[in-house]
Amino acid sequence: MDDKELIKEWKKDVPIPEAIWKEYEQTLEHIDVLSEEQVKREKIKQTRRFELRIIRNQKKIWVAAVFLTIFLAGGTAFCYANPAIASKFPLIGTIFWQIEDQVSFPGVYSDLHILSENNSEESAKNIIQEKEYSVTNNGITITASEIYCDGYSVYLTVTIQDSKGRFKNICSYLDNNARIDLCGETESRSSYKIGEEEKVRFAKTNICLEGKIIDDNTYIGMLKLDRKAYSKEDGDVSLDLYVLSYTNNDTTTITQIDGKWNLTVPYAANTENSKVIEVNKINENQIGVKKIIVTPYQLIVFCEKPEDAWLGCKAFTKEGELEYNNTQREEAGIFALNNQTVKTLHLYLLYNPEDGFMALNFMGEKEEEKVKEMCDFYIEIPVE
Amino acid sequence: MEKESLIKKAAEHDKEAFSQLMKQYGQDLYKVAKAILRNDEDIADAMQETALTCWEKIGTLKKNQYFKTWLIRILINHCNAIYRKRNQYVLQEILPEQAEEAKGYETIEWLDMLQCLEEKYRIVLILYYAEEFKVKEIAKLLCISQSAVKQRLFTGRKKLAMQFEYLQEKGCTQ
Numbered sequence: 001m002d003d004k005e006l007i008k009e010w011k012k013d014v015p016i017p018e019a020i021w022k023e024y025e026q027t028l029e030h031i032d033v034l035s036e037e038q039v040k041r042e043k044i045k046q047t048r049r050f051e052l053r054i055i056r057n058q059k060k061i062w063v064a065a066v067f068l069t070i071f072l073a074g075g076t077a078f079c080y081a082n083p084a085i086a087s088k089f090p091l092i093g094t095i096f097w098q099i100e101d102q103v104s105f106p107g108v109y110s111d112l113h114i115l116s117e118n119n120s121e122e123s124a125k126n127i128i129q130e131k132e133y134s135v136t137n138n139g140i141t142i143t144a145s146e147i148y149c150d151g152y153s154v155y156l157t158v159t160i161q162d163s164k165g166r167f168k169n170i171c172s173y174l175d176n177n178a179r180i181d182l183c184g185e186t187e188s189r190s191s192y193k194i195g196e197e198e199k200v201r202f203a204k205t206n207i208c209l210e211g212k213i214i215d216d217n218t219y220i221g222m223l224k225l226d227r228k229a230y231s232k233e234d235g236d237v238s239l240d241l242y243v244l245s246y247t248n249n250d251t252t253t254i255t256q257i258d259g260k261w262n263l264t265v266p267y268a269a270n271t272e273n274s275k276v277i278e279v280n281k282i283n284e285n286q287i288g289v290k291k292i293i294v295t296p297y298q299l300i301v302f303c304e305k306p307e308d309a310w311l312g313c314k315a316f317t318k319e320g321e322l323e324y325n326n327t328q329r330e331e332a333g334i335f336a337l338n339n340q341t342v343k344t345l346h347l348y349l350l351y352n353p354e355d356g357f358m359a360l361n362f363m364g365e366k367e368e369e370k371v372k373e374m375c376d377f378y379i380e381i382p383v384e
Numbered sequence: 385m386e387k388e389s390l391i392k393k394a395a396e397h398d399k400e401a402f403s404q405l406m407k408q409y410g411q412d413l414y415k416v417a418k419a420i421l422r423n424d425e426d427i428a429d430a431m432q433e434t435a436l437t438c439w440e441k442i443g444t445l446k447k448n449q450y451f452k453t454w455l456i457r458i459l460i461n462h463c464n465a466i467y468r469k470r471n472q473y474v475l476q477e478i479l480p481e482q483a484e485e486a487k488g489y490e491t492i493e494w495l496d497m498l499q500c501l502e503e504k505y506r507i508v509l510i511l512y513y514a515e516e517f518k519v520k521e522i523a524k525l526l527c528i529s530q531s532a533v534k535q536r537l538f539t540g541r542k543k544l545a546m547q548f549e550y551l552q553e554k555g556c557t558q
Contacts (some may be wrong), residue, residue, distance in 0.1 A: 010415075014414065019424065020427055023431075027431075027432040029438065032397075034436060045474040051427060057557075171527050247527055249457075
């Protein structure tokens with residue numbers, strides 16, 4: 001069925017269940033009265049939320065006191081290694097598990113906590129002491145919580161608190177994802193050695209936080225920063241931010257908050273489950289794949305193409321197509337693995353595709369031969 | 385009365401005009417809500433909450449020509465809130481059994497087949513094909529990139545086609 005037929009089909013009126021329509025009509029009939037009652041209910045809810053906040057703050061103080069006592073009693077990073085305490089302490093070390101399913105590169109980030117119970121040194125690198133990595137300016141406090149590096153990208157979770165309670169206006173999406181843009185100079189740095197000489201590598205990227213609104217004053221989110229190149233080196237992430245902005249619920253306006261927030265957070269690269277596969281297959285038209293990198297969360301495809309050409313890349317595994325994500329790197333296509341374990345990869349490259357990938361109408365096995373003919377380059381890569 | 389003048393009167397809190405206007409958009413609201421939520425009760429809640437919010441905030445609408453986009457945005461927000469509470473998941477494997485249990489399963493409606501997809505695909509398909517929003521508008525409504533919209537449209541169509549083929553083999557479609 002082509003687009004015209006689909007549109008024709010779906011534009012037809014559908015039978016609306018009588019119960020739904022009746023309730024809808026009744027709402028419209030009494031809209032003015034219902035609206036007043038709604039306003040009253042909102043006011044009651046707001047009062048209740050304020051009361052709960054007071055109770056929560058009292059609890060926080062108590063928990064912090066317990067936390068401090070345990071810490072002072074001796075031991076290494078067991079306070080963070082204990083998920084029960086970590087989960088009660090305001091959001092530190094607990095953000096990954098809350099949002100790992102809804103971000104653009106979903107996956108299990110939170111098993112870092114499980115690792116941390118066995119290896120307190122690793123936990124100390126992945127989970128961040130609140131006091132050291134927190135900065136406040138213009139009523140906004142940004143606190144780093146957890147950090148992880150898969151060799152290619154650094155994933156950092158943060159809590160953002162707004163003393164003015166503006167976060168109720170942030171636009172949320174279907175998958176409960178709410179985005180905040182942080183603007184400024186942001187870079188990830190890693191150092192490496194050539195012989196005895198120490199070198200430093202920088203990569204600068206724009207940042208978009210993905211996460212969720214906890215309440216009017218609190219947002220938790222994760223940002224993904226791509227390093228300049230894949231490596232096993234440790235490094236640090238430096239954030240030098242001057243604007244925090246987000247789309248409002250009406251989707252047409254943006255709230256922008258100026259400030260100055262500087263944070264530098266060290267990380268350890270964990271490439272245990274990442275691999276680089278050199279492919280180096282290029283056809284006579286100079287189109288091909290140089291290498292791919294597979295981490296637990298993403299697939300990065302480095303392509304070869306003629307200069308100034310736009311190359312479209314599609315990636316499939318046995319479970320289906322991988323979702324393409326925007327990349328700041330022209331030479332690489334980045335795909336979210338979405339919890340898949342990749343055994344074999346099928347890559348299709350299309351030279352100067354028009355209007356994105358709609359030209360590639362891959363409908364299933366029957367069409368695969370046609371797709372291969374349409375594409376300018378195809379390769380099957382065993383990953384495991 | 386034409387939609388344009390209905391919107392103008394509704395913005396002045398003319399209850400009759402507002403009611404007529406919202407009934408005219410009833411189909412659109414139902415289709416979009418059904419793409420996100422599965423439960424009739426939740427769909428009813430979402431539509432009513434949308435009507436209420438719309439009544440309260442219609443005075444803030446800056447341009448009447450964006451009324452539909454604005455309305456759908458409000459609906460999506462309410463569906464999202466209900467979805468979060470219910471934590472519903474669509475299981476693609478369920479389709480064959482649903483087809484057998486539903487009345488008149490021998491004719492599967494395209495919209496019913498949408499229920500087999502994950503909701504991120506359902507919503508873009510409905511907004512694009514049923515509501516005829518452009519990719520750019522959908523990107524804005526859902527606050528995702530245009531390429532994400534295109535990818536989801538493509539993937540959603542592909543999955544829908546595979547489901548349709550499966551049902552054809554089973555003899556469940558016309």
